[in-house]
Amino acid sequence: MKCEQIAELLPDFLRGGLKREQAEIVERHLNECAECRDEAAVWEKLALLPAAEPSPAGRRRFEEMLRAYQAGQAEQAASFAGLQLTPRRAAFGWLRSPLVQLAGGLALVAIGFLLGNGLNRVRSQSDDLATVRTELTNMRQLVVISMLQQQSASERLQGVSYSQREARLDPQVLAALLHTLRYDSSVDVRLAALDALSSHAGQPQVRTGVTDALQAQQSPLVQVALIDQLLEWRDPDSVQRLRNFQQSPNLNPTVRERAAWAVSKLQ
């Protein structure tokens, strides 16, 4: 059998997925053909490549994330129990959910769209679509702001990830995200806020806000993420800020090292 025909069988052969008959055909070929034999040998050698060990910090980061999530869940359960006590709120409580509010808003926009369409057929359809899109964007942004103010960490987290659906954010939303980055009680939410803000580096308030957040930050995890972000932006102004930060007392040694590394990269 020729190499091309063997090539079709080889991937299955290597994973032991061939019937005996076909496997024997391949084996016979391998005995005769050095090229194909080498391929099989390289496949075997791959399995010998030792696996790398991730650093133990990864597990800590994961656990922190999980804790933040569970804290959020617990708060949610508590507020649900609160709702149970007051039947009126329980019956209509779901109306207060941001997502329901969003759905209601969407329905209103849709009605408005249909009405507008009916009343004014002269306007082109693309104009209408553009209007609807703008309204949708505005509404989403309102939802983000309201979600960022929720009690539970998981809802705030949802708010942050919700904000990432918009390519451009209003200054108020950016301000809310910056506030979250600085003051949110959950590390996970703060990290997510930074992630969301990172794609809005074009706005000067974002860069300034993120740089300012570094001094105020207590969690080493967020500090490192902020340093990485500043490095990614390569903003010449951040060098001095990082140098000052590096000098601050009581800094976690890893964070100090990271800051020094970032400064060296930025120079």
Place this chain on the structure above:
Amino acid sequence: MQRRFEADAENSPRMISVADEELMLQVRNGEGDMLGVLFERYHVPLFNFYARLMGDRTVSEDLVQEVFLRILRYRETYQPGTPFRPWMYQIARNARMDHYRKAPRHETFEPDIVPPVVPPDSAQQQQEDALLHRALMQLSEDKREVLILARFQELKYTEIARLLGCELNTVKTRVHRALRDLREAFRQLEQGVQKNPSGSAAPDISLGRAGQ
């Protein structure tokens, strides 16, 4: 042979009591703790997936975190009956693409993953590992990915096909082509070493950076 046994252990049925899918369903129902079990099972394979693919420790660690964060965030999209591992790797691939979108890949590729120090069963074995690692890094990322998925990540060819959005036969062809290129790259590196046997250390950039 000892090492070989360990390396193959990931392909043998694992000693587990609860299936991944069952755990994921519990995560979906709000049992966040169960994600801890999935983390224990998969953070090392995921880390190695990224590390072998991208050659960057820090990025790989970040992406592993991102995968588990996304699993939590999108837990409700997990449908009962979906095999967990391919679902997870789908998330892992998306996370990597989003990463590239944010930080475009560098033109000069300098792997900083060094094969970890292993008990020296033989200097020759270590040198071979280093060469094979370099050969793997010389492949195009597409080829490297399909090879890594097939060899290290415990995925069936059908699952890889779904993951990459192509036909089953295409996956096998791609695996074979990648393997052929790897053999070629490995052979050339080996010949280079034989021509220039300056000690046991291969002239490897990554080894050079290990001391830093």
